[in-house]
Amino acid sequence: MENHPPARYERAVRKAQADGRIPALAVALHRADREPWVLTVGDSGNPEHPLGPDTRFRIGSITKTFTAVLVLQARDDGLLDLDDPIAQHLSVPAHGDATIRRLLSHTAGFQREPYGDIWDTLQAPGDEEVLAQLDRAERVLPNGRRYHYSNLGFAVLGQLVAKLRGGSWAEVVSERVITPLGLGATTLDAPPQAAVGYVVDEFSDAARPEPQTRMGGAAPAAQLWSTAEDMATWGAFLADPATADPRGRVLAAATLDEMRFPATVTNEALWLAGFGLGLIIEPQDRFVTHVGHDGAMPGFLASAYGRRGGPGLPAGLGCGVLGSSGTARVTNELVHELLGLAVELDPAGIEPWRIAPPAPQPYRSILGPWFSEGTPFVFSWHDGALRARLAESAADVPPAIFEPVPGQPDVLRTVSGREAGELLRLTRDEAGVVVRMHWATYRVTRVQEGFDGGAASDGGFDA
Structure with a gap:
């Protein structure tokens, strides 16, 4: 009996939307040998713009991968060394010994958020405040001791690349990453076709709209909006840049190899995930990894990953999954399920062996x-x-x-x-x-x- 991949993909997506009680769910698979596969299920919550492939969602911390790429671009251009302390490039009142490499891998010990209770006030510090208030932020762990996730660390990295490039972070990420890769649906702020994000009640089917919070000086950690198709393309780029960006307009393939190498594990006893330089690495089957990032913002969860290694892998395989519920963790699980199904149900074609010239x-x-x-x-x-x-x-x-x-x-x-x-x-x-x-x-x-x-x-x- 013949498998029908789109039907299997669609069933997995519809099951995740129903089981997770996600008001709007958008999914895309990208690969070099097929047209993108895109599916949306649910309701955008936006009466003027019904849910469709162009509906925009917050991608939260997937934004960090864009900032990490900017940092490595600057390294490749000779503007910094990854082992430079941030004080070598930025005027900071404290924690200037933290190195760029440690901030990228979440091993610098910075507290999770910028100073202040920004998730109570929903008021994020501005660009200058993020740096000026570093003396009020804690180093909650010794430098290099272990993994500790930090939005503050990536806020600082974003201000670093902005200074080195002579513009705002938003200008730099648009000019140097988003535009060259053709990610036209990825924007700093919510466009008119944005979905409404919700907190879905645990004990009923009610849902409350969440506010659209601007991240200010912490934008490099979590500000961007996008579509599932753009995020599938981004996942493919992170995993297989030689296919997604063959001319190396954004970053050399060898540099992304460097970013993908694990710098730390997220849990010392369960080695289920690691961090490279701004990228999450999740082992799957033997010699297979998924590389990318998850994101969370009020009312939204998101994932963008690409697949590397293993038999049957199509070139440039990436997946984006975006949902309008801030609590449906199935959103972040679905991306891995779909990447696995893509290889299982629709593997790359087998190229015939051909005679080649002998060894020199x-x-x-x-x-x-x-x-x-x-x-x-x-x-x-x-x-x-x-x-x-x-x-x-x-x-x-x-x-x-x-x-x-x-x-x-x-x-x-x-x-x-x-x-x-x-x-x-x-x-x-x-x-x-x-x-x-x-x-x-x-x-x-x-x-x-x-x-x-x-x-x-x-x-x-x-x-």
């Missing part, structure tokens, strides 16, 4: 089995690169991949996988055949040897 002559004598530390490895040439893997590794374990070091014909750099960053040095005999290698300084030989250089097969004992 200088590397052909490397191919085949070797031993290091007594353990068997296999070196091979695929997709235009030298690779190595443990002989016993499962097929889905990513191999080590090497690239030649310019100007050193017999030295290669490990660019990914096992021993990433380390050198592979080749030793040849008089005929030019590679007879020995050193990988991360460990000897690599054709026969199994002990660390004294003796063959394991010799035994080492007299008869």
Whole structure:
């Protein structure tokens, strides 16, 4: 019996809207080989603009991922170093030793919110106040001690990039991220087609509209509005920038690789999620992660994630889920369900294997089995690169991949996988055949040897 992915997607969305009692729910799936799939269920609460694909929702803390991208852009442009203390770039009355890297990964120990009870007053401090009041904000944990989520930290990062770029944060994020990626429905403030956000009563089917709170100087942490389709595109960009932004107009793919590497876990005992540089990393199946962020504001919950790794993964797979209830946690669960369904029900096509050119002559004598530390490895040439893997590794374990070091014909750099960053040095005999290698300084030989250089097969004992 044939699966019908859109029907399965729609059932999952409709079930989440009903079970979660979400007044309006908008969902989109983005992938490079299909038109976007978009579905809305419910009522916008806005009589002049019924619910549809262009309905706007608050995306809350997904905004932080935009700010994080701006910070890494500034790093790549030479305007800052991630290990700079913020006092090197901003005039602050306290906590100036907090580094940019620590603020991005929520490990600087800053209290969660800017000074004052802003969720009681619904009055956020302005741009200058956020920084001027840092001496009234606590460092609730020692610097680098552990993960502690902080809107204040990202408010400071937003003011940092605004100063470095010579404009407001809103101007900079629009010019340098939103416009280049074509996210035309992502805006600072609510447009006329905005959905109404609600708090839904726990014990009845009543719902109360929530106020539209402006975040002021904390806008870089939570201010933006958007559509599900824009957020699915954003999730695809965070996970697969080489597909979503092939010219690197917004950020180099290698920089997003850096942002996605976990800097901390959110719970020391349950390693269910981690934080990179402004991004949440949620492990799924074996070697599969979802990368993005969730958001919450009065009356709204949102999620934007992209999927990485695993068999059947389509290029540029991202999902956006936006809901108009501030309490329906199913909103944040649905995004992961849909990304999984997209691969299960509609996997990427299987490309036929084709004959390719052989390995370059200088590397052909490397191919085949070797031993290091007594353990068997296999070196091979695929997709235009030298690779190595443990002989016993499962097929889905990513191999080590090497690239030649310019100007050193017999030295290669490990660019990914096992021993990433380390050198592979080749030793040849008089005929030019590679007879020995050193990988991360460990000897690599054709026969199994002990660390004294003796063959394991010799035994080492007299008869």
